[in-house]
Amino acid sequence: MYKHILVPVDLNDESFADKAVEHAVWLSGQTGATLHLLTALPGIHNSMVQSYFPEDAARKMKQDVKNNLKAFAERMVPHGVAYDISVAEGKPYKAIVKTAEALGCDLIVMPSHKRSKANKLIIGSVASKVLEQSKVSVLIMKPQG
Numbered sequence: 088m089y090k091h092i093l094v095p096v097d098l099n100d101e102s103f104a105d106k107a108v109e110h111a112v113w114l115s116g117q118t119g120a121t122l123h124l125l126t127a128l129p130g131i132h133n134s135m136v137q138s139y140f141p142e143d144a145a146r147k148m149k150q151d152v153k154n155n156l157k158a159f160a161e162r163m164v165p166h167g168v169a170y171d172i173s174v175a176e177g178k179p180y181k182a183i184v185k186t187a188e189a190l191g192c193d194l195i196v197m198p199s200h201k202r203s204k205a206n207k208l209i210i211g212s213v214a215s216k217v218l219e220q221s222k223v224s225v226l227i228m229k230p231q232g
Contacts, residue, residue: 124159126184
């Protein structure tokens with residue numbers, strides 16, 4: 088049924104992504120799909136942000152994040168499950184939707200923070216924006232408890 092499953096991973100809160108990755112691994116086992124783990128870096132090439140850092144800082148930061156995502160994948164994805172990793176730049180919800188389209192993903196599996204209604208109105212939710220913008224199915228894993 089699924090051939091390519093995208094799983095966004097927030098490396099600042101790896102435990103937040105665990106359930107989504109575990110479920111995506113299970114789905115992959117059922118369907119033979121390839122997993123695509125993605126981390127989004129917001130605005131590192133923004134000219135205002137870039138002016139405060141040395142010239143190659145953005146490249147180094149992106150490589151460090153990629154190394155951390157690779158280590159996360161090696162811990163979370165069992166041997167024999169096909170996967171790849173990528174690091175995108177920009178607003179997280181846009182990076183998720185754009186990456187899903189570019190990779191030809193047919194499912195996005197992502198966790199959702201437990202937020203209050205007021206918090207959602209002020210900040211917004213990456214998961215809800217992905218759900219609104221995505222052209223493919225989105226499975227949102229709710230927090231437990």
